[in-house]
Amino acid sequence: MSFYRKDEPGEEPAGEPVSRKRFLAYLVGGISGVIAATVATPLVGYFLSPLWRKHPPIFTPVARVEEIPVGEPTFITYEQRVRDGWYISTLSKGAWIVNKNNGEFIVYDPRCTHLNCPYYWDRDKGMFQCPCHDGKFDMDGNVIGGPPPRPLDRLEFTIEKGSILVSGQTVGEGA
Amino acid sequence: MAKPETGWLDERLGSKQLLGSFLYRKVPKGVGWWQTMGSATLVAFILLLFTGAFLMFNYSPSPDHAYDSIQYITNVVQFGGLIRSIHFWSSSAMVVLVGLHGLRTFFMAAYKYPREVTWLIGTLLFLLVMGSSFTGYLLPWDQKAYWATNVGTGIAGQAPLLGPWIQEILIGGATIGAQTLTRFFTLHVAIIPPLIILLAGIHIFMVVRQGISAPPKK
Numbered sequence: 001m002s003f004y005r006k007d008e009p010g011e012e013p014a015g016e017p018v019s020r021k022r023f024l025a026y027l028v029g030g031i032s033g034v035i036a037a038t039v040a041t042p043l044v045g046y047f048l049s050p051l052w053r054k055h056p057p058i059f060t061p062v063a064r065v066e067e068i069p070v071g072e073p074t075f076i077t078y079e080q081r082v083r084d085g086w087y088i089s090t091l092s093k094g095a096w097i098v099n100k101n102n103g104e105f106i107v108y109d110p111r112c113t114h115l116n117c118p119y120y121w122d123r124d125k126g127m128f129q130c131p132c133h134d135g136k137f138d139m140d141g142n143v144i145g146g147p148p149p150r151p152l153d154r155l156e157f158t159i160e161k162g163s164i165l166v167s168g169q170t171v172g173e174g175a
Numbered sequence: 176m177a178k179p180e181t182g183w184l185d186e187r188l189g190s191k192q193l194l195g196s197f198l199y200r201k202v203p204k205g206v207g208w209w210q211t212m213g214s215a216t217l218v219a220f221i222l223l224l225f226t227g228a229f230l231m232f233n234y235s236p237s238p239d240h241a242y243d244s245i246q247y248i249t250n251v252v253q254f255g256g257l258i259r260s261i262h263f264w265s266s267s268a269m270v271v272l273v274g275l276h277g278l279r280t281f282f283m284a285a286y287k288y289p290r291e292v293t294w295l296i297g298t299l300l301f302l303l304v305m306g307s308s309f310t311g312y313l314l315p316w317d318q319k320a321y322w323a324t325n326v327g328t329g330i331a332g333q334a335p336l337l338g339p340w341i342q343e344i345l346i347g348g349a350t351i352g353a354q355t356l357t358r359f360f361t362l363h364v365a366i367i368p369p370l371i372i373l374l375a376g377i378h379i380f381m382v383v384r385q386g387i388s389a390p391p392k393k
Binding site for chain 2: 039042043045046047049052053085086087
């Protein structure tokens with residue numbers, strides 16, 4: 001029997017509260033647990049990370065401030081870059097920009113709030129006019145006629161160094 | 176470990192006996208760190224399985240998006256860089272460990288009777304590990320990956336007679352591209368790992384059953 005080491009299972013010397021063998025078993029088990037937890041924590045965090053991932057919008061420059069005449073809503077088109085994880089695609093979009101008398105800007109989603117028809121600015125009457133069902137909005141986006149259920153949707157924008165940048169996000173309805 | 180008390184589960188699974196025969200094996204004298212290389216390889220493989228499976232959540236095996244998706248994993252996804260690093264380093268470690276394990280077995284003559292089958296399965300496992308490394312190397316789809324695969328498949332193409340055919344089978348087409356990427360991806364995640372699990376299972380079962388061979392006398 002001298003060929004093998006003399007460790008037989010199940011031998012617990014009496015009188016000792018924790019035998020050497022048992023202590024080692026706890027030690028090995030504990031270290032294994034710590035290692036497993038160390039690996040498992042990032043894996044679980046990785047799996048759950050969509051919960052707290054931020055989705056920063058991409059702001060696209062759409063016009064120069066001086067290109068938008070005061071009191072004259074101007075239609076502009078732009079290429080909106082959309083981020084979907086590692087996939088960035090481009091959408092062709094448009095918007096109506098209003099430069100109010102005091103230099104205050106409003107950017108409208110170019111779709112009527114009734115059934116998403118594209119509307120136009122009627123210069124003679126001084127209002128936005130939807131050709132589909134005769135929806136009418138004033139320059140502040142308020143409904144002044146026709147079936148639209150709510151004022152025009154506004155787009156999130158920011159002005160940087162004289163450029164108007166749009167994120168493609170809707171921020172709310174007209175005042 | 177503690178006083179053998181039969182619990183509800185153990186009564187049904189016989190787990191204590193199973194674990195006992197796995198843990199309380201007779202070990203010959205003179206066994207040391209060199210005999211731990213196989214277990215270390217197994218640990219590296221388990222790490223690779225888990226981190227690899229999680230990397231697949233965000234990886235896209237197409238030439239358009241493979242590189243971007245890996246940048247996304249590394250820079251945007253929480254813990255993504257860490258998990259990718261663990262996968263990267265575990266793969267290097269596994270190649271080194273499996274090499275040491277094989278050399279130990281060879282130089283201590285542990286492959287001899289009655290362990291020839293374990294040894295042969297081990298050589299197959301070694302080839303699978305090499306295959307896994309080679310196919311995994313292409314997946315980041317950066318310059319290094321592309322040209323390494325170009326060189327690797329080129330070497331295969333130099334084999335006499337069958338070379339060009341082997342090369343074309345590996346590449347999946349005339350040039351390295353979309354088909355090579357999906358081919359290597361499938362081999363890397365769906366073909367090779369199950370084969371390793373199967374063969375390593377038999378390999379480890381044989382080791383437990385036959386015991387570790389006694390180191391040769393000096």
